[in-house]
Amino acid sequence: MPLVVRTREKYSRRVLNSSKPPVFEPVCGSCHSGPNASAGLDLNSTETYDQLVGEDSVGNPDVELVKKHDSDGSYLIQKLEGAAGIAGSQMPLGKAPLPQTVINNIRLWIDEGAPE
Numbered sequence: 117m118p119l120v121v122r123t124r125e126k127y128s129r130r131v132l133n134s135s136k137p138p139v140f141e142p143v144c145g146s147c148h149s150g151p152n153a154s155a156g157l158d159l160n161s162t163e164t165y166d167q168l169v170g171e172d173s174v175g176n177p178d179v180e181l182v183k184k185h186d187s188d189g190s191y192l193i194q195k196l197e198g199a200a201g202i203a204g205s206q207m208p209l210g211k212a213p214l215p216q217t218v219i220n221n222i223r224l225w226i227d228e229g230a231p232e
């Protein structure tokens with residue numbers, strides 16, 4: 117198995133709540149922005165962190181979008197990886213999946229407790 121360098125440097129409340137969060141804004145922003153954001157999830161908001169961390173998903177309300185210390189149990193990761201049991205489609209919808217290294221960085225941040 118290749119060694120994957122993992123870093124959570126891009127994820128924090130400050131970064132996620134900026135108007136152009138890296139990763140999410142360029143890839144997800146066309147659908148997940150503004151008052152009509154898909155699934156009510158605005159990934160370009162000053163409240164993105166709070167919309168993700170500890171919040172129940174719409175598609176599978178038993179599963180939180182970001183469950184602290186549990187990346188496997190976080191719906192955001194399940195959607196990005198197209199995990200079995202998700203409602204709807206793998207994200208980003210209609211685009212190539214995010215590189216696993218990028219997903220692993222998000223996983224690491226979640227597994228560390230989604231620190232601010």
Ligand code: HEC
Pocket residue numbers: 139140143144145146147148154155157172173174175176181191192195196203204205206207208209210211214
């Ligand atoms: C072309 C439009 C489009 C793009 C681009 C897109 N999404 Fe989505 N997203 C949707 C739609 C529509 C839904 C609701 C249907 C579904 O879950 O498949 C959704 C649902 C979701 C959900 C589930 C929310 C919930 O509460 O159930 C997550 C998480 C998500 N998207 C994350 C992302 C991320 C992260 C990206 C970028 C990497 C992204 N999406 C890119 C359209 C999009």
